[in-house]
């Protein structure tokens with residue numbers, strides 16, 4: 098295809114968090130609705146959307162190398178759109194540095210892609226990083242396709258302004274999607290085959306809304322209503338902030354059977370001085386108290402967290418506090434990263450930036466501790482019977498892969514199909530997955 102023709106095929110490449118994956122899926126649905134087909138594996142797409150993540154260092158540089166790789170031998174490029182958080186944060190610079198990019202579109206404006214493509218196909222270069230009043234969700238096509246698991250964005254943006262984070266600048270202020278839209282979209286996803294829905298938000302537990310009786314409800318109220326959808330078997334939510342863990346949400350973990358026993362609750366550090374410098378506005382003690390309350394509501398709950406090592410000024414003793422918190426929490430899974438200065442964030446200009454070698458050493462020690470707890474959690478599942486949602490085929494004939502209620506990856510052999518809920522008995526446990534034998538089909 099040459100620059101001026103309307104694209105016939107597309108490829109959306111999403112990087113980063115689940116919300117970016119969700120946005121990537123929505124952009125693909127939007128393009129499909131324009132009659133543009135997904136490019137086959139290995140096929141040279143007419144239009145490529147790079148849906149970028151801005152969280153890690155060199156994120157922007159990575160975008161330029163991805164753009165460079167799209168150039169063809171004859172020197173031409175497909176129609177390139179850069180979307181996501183790097184587009185929002187560095188749109189103008191991308192347009193200046195990468196002439197082959199014809200479109201830059203922010204996370205709140207991608208519902209305008211069809212008209213941007215028309216302009217770009219006519220030879221214009223267009224940028225849209227607005228945070229429009231109208232929400233993109235009203236303009237996006239209705240969800241028609243779903244696998245056994247689906248994401249549902251319920252909340253966007255963040256008002257917390259942690260000093261190391263770009264999200265409040267790239268995704269804007271916290272916005273909760275209307276209750277009615279969410280119930281409708283969830284029902285459509287279930288009609289399209291979803292058995293499990295994960296509610297997404299940068300601060301998903303900050304979601305608020307009004308139910309059909311006009312009563313103000315929080316995320317727990319929404320979860321209770323979604324649980325009433327007959328063929329929806331499982332509900333999850335991510336990512337939460339400790340300060341938005343209400344008593345109602347904690348109680349829901351003990352009362353709503355369809356709410357899976359898994360909580361991802363980032364904390365980032367185990368020392369109050371560091372948490373203050375991060376502007377996390379909670380303490381280690383208040384965080385551990387929430388874990389205690391959630392465990393009281395649902396004793397078998399699997400906990401997950403996020404940690405950053407090497408935040409500016411973090412001392413050896415303060416890092417030891419993080420290791421103590423890890424042992425106190427006993428995480429089933431956890432994400433851990435080295436601090437990386439993000440342009441425009443307060444922490445990027447803080448004194449006492451930690452040398453890379455020190456960060457590497459701390460990350461190694463932290464991950465060793467986290468892996469120990471993760472393996473212990475998986476080994477404690479040995480001999481247990483649980484329900485697994487069949488997600489896809491495994492490597493071997495007759496082998497299937499799925500997730501346990503505690504979000505553990507499970508492989509097993511069975512006469513099954515995608516979307517089945519199967520009772521299995523856990524027979525082996527490794528650091529990242531479990532082996533199991535199928536017992537019988539679980540009650541729907």
Ligand code: SF4
Nearest residue numbers: 255257258259262264
């Ligand atoms: S809570 Fe903090 S880390 Fe999370 S998205 Fe908001 S500013 Fe970023």
